Amino acid sequence: MNNTFENNKLISVFMGFETYPDIIDDRTMAYDVGDYIKFADNSTNENDENIFHPDDMQFHKSWDWLMPVVRECRVISHSKDENWEAVESMALNGSINKTYNAVIKLIKVHNRRCFIAQNAASI
Numbered sequence: 001m002n003n004t005f006e007n008n009k010l011i012s013v014f015m016g017f018e019t020y021p022d023i024i025d026d027r028t029m030a031y032d033v034g035d036y037i038k039f040a041d042n043s044t045n046e047n048d049e050n051i052f053h054p055d056d057m058q059f060h061k062s063w064d065w066l067m068p069v070v071r072e073c074r075v076i077s078h079s080k081d082e083n084w085e086a087v088e089s090m091a092l093n094g095s096i097n098k099t100y101n102a103v104i105k106l107i108k109v110h111n112r113r114c115f116i117a118q119n120a121a122s123i
Helices: 003-015 063-076 082-091 096-121
Strands: 018-021 029-032
Touching: 003 029, 003 063, 003 096, 063 082, 063 096, 082 096
Parallel strands: none
Antiparallel strands: 018 029
């Protein structure tokens, strides 16, 4: 599997998208982007409307896809978070590729922090 597939899957889980078996390959999951992603072009998508396989998602290519994720990153970050500052800086500079990569890094750091906090709470 390619990096974009894994990263789009990571974003989908972070955003809390509902999962469905993919219509083409029932061994993988597809995600209902629902009302989060406006203007999602599913003309080449063989799943139902608003249900996308990670390979068909456009987080890395479309601001319409990426900006709701950027907003969610802002919600979970505090103002002095260096990872949020990187996301914000890249978005303001207009580089979708750099913003996408900064979002992926922020989500991974967030997931690690949550994992550590959950494990500490169970001790």
